Amino acid sequence: MVWEIGLPQTFAASVPDQPSEDQLIEDCKRGNIRAYERLYEIHAARMKSIAFHMLGDRSDAEDAVQETFLKVYRSVAGFGGQSSLGTWMYRILLNTCYDQGRKKQRLAEGPVSADIPSRSNVPLKIALDRALSRLNERQRTVFLLFEVEGLKHSEIATILEAPEGTCRSWLFEAKRELKRMLMESRS
Amino acid sequence: MKFECGDLERALAVPELMQEARDHLKNCPACRSELRLWNEISSAAGALHEDWASPELWPRIKSAIAAEPRPRPVWWSDWKVWALAASIIVAAGLLFWLNRAPGTFGPEQAANRDFLTERALQDVEKNEAAYTQAIDRLYQLAQPRLQNARSPLAVNSREKLILLDSAISDVRTNVQQNRFNASLQMELAALYREKERTLQELVTNDRKN
Ligand SMILES: [Zn+2]
Numbered sequence: 371m372v373w374e375i376g377l378p379q380t381f382a383a384s385v386p387d388q389p390s391e392d393q394l395i396e397d398c399k400r401g402n403i404r405a406y407e408r409l410y411e412i413h414a415a416r417m418k419s420i421a422f423h424m425l426g427d428r429s430d431a432e433d434a435v436q437e438t439f440l441k442v443y444r445s446v447a448g449f450g451g452q453s454s455l456g457t458w459m460y461r462i463l464l465n466t467c468y469d470q471g472r473k474k475q476r477l478a479e480g481p482v483s484a485d486i487p488s489r490s491n492v493p494l495k496i497a498l499d500r501a502l503s504r505l506n507e508r509q510r511t512v513f514l515l516f517e518v519e520g521l522k523h524s525e526i527a528t529i530l531e532a533p534e535g536t537c538r539s540w541l542f543e544a545k546r547e548l549k550r551m552l553m554e555s556r557s
Numbered sequence: 558m559k560f561e562c563g564d565l566e567r568a569l570a571v572p573e574l575m576q577e578a579r580d581h582l583k584n585c586p587a588c589r590s591e592l593r594l595w596n597e598i599s600s601a602a603g604a605l606h607e608d609w610a611s612p613e614l615w616p617r618i619k620s621a622i623a624a625e626p627r628p629r630p631v632w633w634s635d636w637k638v639w640a641l642a643a644s645i646i647v648a649a650g651l652l653f654w655l656n657r658a659p660g661t662f663g664p665e666q667a668a669n670r671d672f673l674t675e676r677a678l679q680d681v682e683k684n685e686a687a688y689t690q691a692i693d694r695l696y697q698l699a700q701p702r703l704q705n706a707r708s709p710l711a712v713n714s715r716e717k718l719i720l721l722d723s724a725i726s727d728v729r730t731n732v733q734q735n736r737f738n739a740s741l742q743m744e745l746a747a748l749y750r751e752k753e754r755t756l757q758e759l760v761t762n763d764r765k766n
Contacts, residue, residue, distance in 0.1 A: 401627050403619060403622060403623070406618070406619075406622060407615065407619070410615050410618065414611075414614070414615070415608060416606075418607070418608075418609070418611065418614075419606050419607040419608065422607040423605070423607065428607075428609060431607075432611055432614050432617075435614065435618075436614065436617055436618050436621060439618045439621070439622065440618075440621055440622065440625065443622050443625055444625065494597055494601045495601050495604050495605065498598060498601050498602065498605065499605055502605070513602070517598070517599055517602035517603070518602050518603065518605045518606055519606065520603070542569075542570050545569075545595065545598055545599070546566060546569070548598055549591065549594055549595055549598060552594060552598070553591065553594065
């Protein structure tokens with residue numbers, strides 16, 4: 371087992387394989403790299419997928435995940451446990467993606483949006499993927515978190531710092547918009 | 558109410574209305590297709606989860622974290638610690654001023670300048686109480702870190718603080734027996750200042766690491 375960055379062996383070895391949420395937070399606050407590795411194991415797959423859908427590129431998505439981990443490392447001392455560490459990380463990830471997305475959009479001098487394939491026999495997954503990229507930021511985010519990544523309404527509300535009912539209505543708007551786009555492309 | 562094609566979206570938002578939509582759906586292929594698409598969106602969404610192997614990503618993150626300065630200790634960001642530190646500085650300033658203020662030891666007291674007047678003593682005791690309480694609370698907060706500390710400086714500081722506490726306790730006993738003795742009060746203040754300095758040294762050292 372490889373222990374880390376300048377910390378005493380006894381300290382690193384005291385982190386159990388399945389630490390509790392509180393323990394994980396405490397270990398992250400102490401800068402224990404094993405705790406960050408555990409966070410990576412738990413959340414990275416979902417974080418990559420979310421970032422991919424926000425940025426449209428795997429390499430950009432990985433950069434966003436890396437940036438998120440660094441932001442967590444830098445600011446975890448101030449994390450007061452008002453939400454779970456996971457939801458806090460997703461919030462940081464989304465903000466990172468919004469920032470990166472905006473930079474990218476500015477560089478491209480215009481919104482990056484793909485046309486929805488108009489052939490009626492195109493697989494729904496592809497058409498939906500394209501339609502999703504044309505949703506506004508807020509609608510895309512709730513749809514991604516709920517329908518694609520399977521987060522609960524309560525978790526999404528915490529991540530977006532909005533009332534649960536509001537998040538539910540954003541989700542409805544997102545689905546209605548997707549349905550409209552898909553119907554248009556089929557007619 | 559007669560259900561019409563335009564009511565379908567409302568029914569999608571309010572599931573209770575779907576009951577009313579049933580008869581209409583039986584006879585309306587357009588609405589049936591719209592409802593099918595609505596349901597398909599949710600079932601197809603799960604397949605949009607994008608998964609790919611990134612064997613380089615964690616090593617990259619790990620190196621990036623390693624290149625960062627170490628995070629400050631948890632208590633460093635605690636406002637209570639800073640509030641206490643500020644109150645210690647203020648109280649120490651007051652105590653210093655009281656010990657130095659010319660009025661406290663005016664010419665009329667020159668004959669017995671080692672003895673404090675009742676008024677000055679009350680001031681000293683009041684400020685000393687605030688000062689020592691603030692230091693004690695900071696000490697309490699630093700205790701877990703002190704106990705877990707392994708560095709030579711922390712071990713030294715721990716031992717020094719034990720000695721200082723013992724000396725403070727002795728001088729306090731003497732002060733209680735001789736409340737008006739200014740040099741004893743000053744000796745006590747000096748011991749507290751030393752304790753404060755030791756704690757500050759620990760804080761600064763922790764920050765550097
Ligand atoms: Zn109809």
